Amino acid sequence: MNEEGEEGVAKSTQLSQSSQAPSFLRRLAGQSVHKAGLLPDQTEIQKRIAEVSRGTKHYENEKRRDKEWTERINKILERRDELLRTADIPRVEAKVDKIFAEMEAKRDLTQSIVHVDMDAFYANVEMLYNPDLAGKPFAVVGLGIVTTASYEARKYGARSGMPEFVAKALCKDLLIVPVDYKRVGEQSRKVMLVLRDYDPNMYIAGCDEAYLNLTTYLTDHNMKVEDCVQQLRDRVHKETGLTASAGIAPNVMLAKICSDRNKPNGQFHLPFNREDVLKFIHELPVRKVPYIGRVGERVLESIGIKTVGDIAKERAIIHLMPRRFAVDFLFSTYLGLGMSKLQSAQREERKSVGASRTFRPVDTEQAIWQKLEYIASLLERDLEAEGWTGKTVTLTFKLDTFQVFTRMKSFSRWISKKEDLFKIGKELLKPELPLRIRLLGLRVSNMKDLRAPEDQGIKKYFHSESEKDASGSPSKKKRKVEPEPEQRIHDVDSGTESATETIKDEETQEEEGEEPEHESQDSPVSLDLQICPICGREMRCNNATLNEHVDWCLSKGTIMDATSLRNDNVFSNSASAKGKGKRKAPG
DNA sequence: GCGGATCAC
């Protein structure tokens, strides 16, 4: 559903920055407007959203960011025009065609990858427990934000990610249902257990979606892929009463796009041959490609690329652009290439653990420290629960203008205690005050896994060369499925050419001398090695403990942690009066 | 290593 009114912004036409600018309206409308979306009249809805939001801090912030991008895009266009004058375009095109040929040689059409995506998951789960909701427009809401809107509500423009009050403005009779993580988690677990029968190495990408490689299963059971997927979806429905959609394709990227095709309760099989793949992908609006978001879409559109097929026309420019516009990513997308093998699920190698909360803006030191201390305690809890510690602490703060800043600091010791986190956070924030703050967050990175088998130090030297990461910790099999853009499409500034070498040489091994002694397995013999179907984490425990972990794990990936609801009152008692209206923009 | 920023869910 493409409804962009104007085209050919490609000229160096400076968009005058009115608050009616289409880019701004689209930005305001949020991120999920493009999805599964037969919206009746999108521009009308976008206008309504702007109307309702006008004058809020958030609205002003979005306007500011939109304006920044307009300026950056104007620079991109200038640069492009210069290249068109000075560069030997046909020669560059020939060069790119060679790159295409090299990429083409790596095409793999042998794997049957499936992306399974539950339909309106949170909403349909609630309908299970409350059948009266059937056929009604309702939204499942947590912390004032719509997590899922029922299909009836979507007709009015209500979408996930939208604040409740906007959704209500779009849909007068909208019913609001609070998120119930217990229910969601329970159903999610049932779904995943069914899927696991078809591929024990499946990759779970959230509580309502997963990628499977069916190749082996199809051979073993002598089945056709469509039949297998149909059966799988039937089984999910039988087990849960919920419907799922699925995409069948030779790689992860295509499967993801395909699962959207016949939603809800449908499946789409992209034929496994080059011609059909190319035809399919070339017609696609770039926004449908994973990792091309609002900003990427706008940047590409500015140089005349609206569909994936358009990438070829501008291949020379893309190749010549600063940071080359994530060339490899765009080119491989143009060819419909993507990852064809899923990595087996291993104990998750986390890179960071963090906690953050939004609250009524505060500006007194006392109030700020109180919030910070609370964040520190949340983070301590999570680090403890999951068994991680780290050497780097990052503080995030969002001003009441919605501008976000971060400050970080690394240490030679392991950080995980509340007092430590609080103190470090305070040191990072203090120099920036006074500020009026609406969100605080703390995150630790540079991690060590406290639950890894104790031979961690040894294991370091045995993992494969290619899989080292920069943190100096052993990176086991990476579970990443989605091929990520190697560079971003966005950056405009600075240097043009130069292969972006990402050669990591020997990692710096400061072996930890002080291991906070936590007894490694005390009675390992009696407990089974279990694998959480949600995060893939391995642990030795009984079934009850595993179930407990699974529930907790499911609630993590979702929009918020249920415990934050209980603790919400912590934020409502901003006791003191705030006099000053000072507003410094740090940095 | 630090800080800004995008993107997915």
Next chain:
DNA sequence: TATGGTGATCCGC
């Protein structure tokens, strides 16, 4: 009246 929380990655410096 009013716009979440978590984690990963990338870029420039």
